[in-house]
Amino acid sequence: MTEVLEPAHSAAADTDQPRDLPPLGPGSATYRFFGDWRGLLMGLWSGSMQNMHPKLAAGVWEHSDFFGERWERLLRSVYPIGGVVFDPAPEKTAHEVRDYHLTIKGQMDDGGRYHALDPDVFYWAHATFWYGNIRCAEAFGPKITEAEKRQLFEESRTWYARYGVSMRPVPDTYEEFLDYWDHMCRYVLRDHAAVRTVLDITQLPPPPFMPSWTPRWLWKRMAASGNKTFLWLTTGLYDEPIREMMGLTWSARDEKLFRLFGKTVATVMRLVPARYRRHPRARDADDRHAGRVPADAPILETPARNLPSGAERDNPIHYCPVHAARRANLPWQSNEVDD
Template identity: 90%
Template sequence: MTEVLEPAQPVTDHTRGAGVDDLPGLGPDSATYRFFGDWRGLLMGLWSGSMQNMHPKLAAGVWEHSDFFGERWERLLRSVYPIGGVVFDPDPETTAHQVRDYHLTIKGQMDDGGRYHALDPDVFYWAHATFWYGNIRCAEAFGPKITEADKRRLFEESRTWYARYGVSMRPVPDTYEDFLEYWDHMCTRVLRDHAAVRTVLDITQLPPPPFLPSWTPRWLWKRMAVSGNKTFMWLTTGLYDEPIREMMGLTWSARDEKLFRLFGKTVDTLMKLVPPRYRRHPRARDADDRVAGRVPMDAPVLETPKRNLPSGAERDNPIHYCPVHAQRRGNLPWQSNEVDD
């Protein structure tokens, strides 16, 4: 692969002649707005991270450039803010370009001598595919109920979502059926096991997350991590396509499938007991507040709490999302005093 990137502007589908104006919107009435930003997405964490890192070029970039493995909790918790902002922010294109530009300097040479760049359209689209298609996988497994029409609408809207980044639309499939063929091709022909994948799947060596009380004993966290790792690894195995399970050497029985479905129904039932507002991630909730008039439309977007920011010199590294005005929700006069992750 060469290091010459395809032009970022204008955002046009050169192979199909469709500009951004021809794509569906992502407003409050969209399927993406409805399914994305639900806290159930946290159950997809290991699936999303591992599926992304199975792309050989993406794995190489993460392994060589990212401090993901040194501050994994913080990076995960802060990254969901700008990623969600590409859907929910009042000026989503600006947020999307910021996310895109975090990847400008992530490039290098792979072990086989090939070159990689994070903004290679095929690599960047794969990462996007795990986010938008993750909505379908999450809903199928954990709710809320999703129809075939919803899935097709999510696909169409995913094109709008991706176009906001200002990256070539060349890899984007034409139809939902084409996307399913693309996904199957990636799972059976392209994706590979990698040390970055295995590291993502192992949370037993992680320090306590920043949202745990500082007085939590280390031994207690260790026990929680071991137990949690077994549970999340089982859930992730259930979410994987069968070719991925085979590649990773994972087994999945009929009993596992039955228990997995029961677990998913239980999650969906419990989530229905939670007020709709609190089923949502803070950035999605912030968008809901703007639509409802609880927050002015021109108010600054809600940023990640300071506890999730990179430490030391890493705060100035352009590959990190690190807003200098990061603050808790309660610091703004028109916002309620809530604790956000």
């Protein structure tokens, strides 16, 4: 039995790719705003917002090992995700990221079916990545203008087109996107165990970059304190309909403190040399364009400490590394995907 799915790479998927998309390179707004270390402050926001989509949450809950190794998966997955913007051959990286999701499908509790490459699901995940740039800049800097927001939207269409997934759910204008986002927040997104698990960092083990001699009791205290802080920050980043759905309160005092915190972050980051405000994959792209690294040098991958161990290292669902899909000999898919 087969299930006809729109998103798979095929001639039909190619024909709906717009031909008038803006370039996405060193002079783009996406290059300026994406890949900044301030994005780490958005981690719980983006992860929870993604998992509020009922179909995406079902796929993560049933298929992903994310909750078994949250630190490692987060730290290694940002490399290929960033590579879709920054790599010398970004479409190649994008297709590999897309194909990591080929086998993530199943049936939901209400009897409905889900697939990670359903265009509506895949675009929602993408929306949290690109729109997160705007939310991050608004909250923590650098300053962003309305023109830059619109430019980020236009470039987000170029970014998304690189995956080779249907463009059907992509809004045509920034205004239409804002309407789409509001509709999703009010009428589509739902609370889910996957959302609550993302928001609870108290059960996380120490991150792989923390010294191995760190006492467990000290990490537990740090995690408990960090959980309160990051949940508060994430609440400040949420739209009001999301706060109401999640049962989270936000006062005028909270908003004032949130804005003060954001200004402090922006001030501190201005003191950091521009090069070191950037994630390594973005910095690698900067170095290639500046001639500090040969243009044909191998792309920068995540440190080995972030990779899964044993046989799981070659499992392409782990983003491990971006070339794993090709090593596993996953075929290019047609519009028919085995049920």
